[in-house]
């Protein structure tokens with residue numbers, strides 16, 4: 001599985017926007033997602049920063065996405 005593939009995977013087509021950056025169905029965090037795809041082809045510029053869509057396929061088979069700058073810092077960061 002290539003998270004940086006240029007062609008959007010089939011499962012991203014049904015993804016819904018999750019504003020709180022976790023699965024809108026079961027609230028599972030993206031680190032536990034079965035699949036990830038980053039839409040680096042279409043970044044959106046905000047001043048000097050750029051954000052892009054991150055797609056996740058949850059363990060419960062719900063596909064969702066969030067903006068990269070909405071992602072909370074990982075709890076695993078030490």
Ligand SMILES: [Zn+2]
Nearest residue numbers: 023026058060
């Ligand atoms: Zn879920």
